[in-house]
Amino acid sequence: MKGMHKIVIKVGSSTLTQGTQTLSRRYMLGLVQQIAHLKSQGLQLVLVSSGAIATGRELLNSAKETQSSPSKQAFASIGQVKLMQTWLELFSLLDLQVGQVLLTKDDFSRSKCDLTRKTFTDLLQHIIPIVNENDTIATQETRIGDNDNLAALVANLIEADTIILLTDQEGLYTADPRFNPDAKLIPIVKYIDETIFALATGSSTSVGTGGMVTKIEAAQIASRAGIRTIIASSTFPNVLIDLVEGKQIGTLFLEESTTSKSEKILTAFMERSRNQSLNEYNFSITQGGKTE
Numbered sequence: 001m002k003g004m005h006k007i008v009i010k011v012g013s014s015t016l017t018q019g020t021q022t023l024s025r026r027y028m029l030g031l032v033q034q035i036a037h038l039k040s041q042g043l044q045l046v047l048v049s050s051g052a053i054a055t056g057r058e059l060l061n062s063a064k065e066t067q068s069s070p071s072k073q074a075f076a077s078i079g080q081v082k083l084m085q086t087w088l089e090l091f092s093l094l095d096l097q098v099g100q101v102l103l104t105k106d107d108f109s110r111s112k113c114d115l116t117r118k119t120f121t122d123l124l125q126h127i128i129p130i131v132n133e134n135d136t137i138a139t140q141e142t143r144i145g146d147n148d149n150l151a152a153l154v155a156n157l158i159e160a161d162t163i164i165l166l167t168d169q170e171g172l173y174t175a176d177p178r179f180n181p182d183a184k185l186i187p188i189v190k191y192i193d194e195t196i197f198a199l200a201t202g203s204s205t206s207v208g209t210g211g212m213v214t215k216i217e218a219a220q221i222a223s224r225a226g227i228r229t230i231i232a233s234s235t236f237p238n239v240l241i242d243l244v245e246g247k248q249i250g251t252l253f254l255e256e257s258t259t260s261k262s263e264k265i266l267t268a269f270m271e272r273s274r275n276q277s278l279n280e281y282n283f284s285i286t287q288g289g290k291t292e
């Protein structure tokens, strides 16, 4: 695909564990090999990796001495270490350096976003940043809540051109393909409106980790910032390389032609989500006093 230079790749927990309780090193290695290939082609890549809470849960639950029931923060704290250790080992096999970036909503605020952007600019020159939400210290107020939206915020901040959301579905369907044999994959979405959200809601209950709704939210943020989003199946062996080479896989959400300024997107995001969980959040932007 033309114009892919700076890509944010997001992988969810169920993809990284391949539906089990533990991280799948085999799957992760496949991803690392593709990322290494793309990096060697000169692309700038950011990996948004979930899996901390799932990994921590697995580790703590299997530790018999645990008395009380651990919090998500505890799971995240323990799991993030293991998650990064695993990425580090796998990327090291291909002589690639990675670094951890843990973020909360605050890091995208007006007062901090320049610093966050500068950090990414610096890191991208040397390493592959691996991003997750800082679930251990995020509060209700500062939580983003899901890594699809986090990926969109990062992409917007660093002015990426593409977001690839890898998931356990092939893309967005006209109906839930598990229940409806006539469901068709939608290859391109030109504009995200309520009908698109309605399709996502219909298929979000038990498919994928963050579900389809948060992916559409992310695509909408991205689209308004002039960034394209692709939702694609993590099960295709060379999905990242194929996408960069222009193969039509999954669902492509086109960027809006009237590119909005990053700052406006971030401001709108901060304002709208201040008192609201992102999972319930229907993203919209205030423009010229009117809400789109």
Ligand code: GLU
Pocket: 012, 013, 049, 050, 051, 052, 053, 054, 132, 133, 135, 145, 146, 147, 148, 209, 210
């Ligand atoms: N940050 C969470 C984790 O690492 C994942 C959130 C998500 O799946 O969207 O476990």
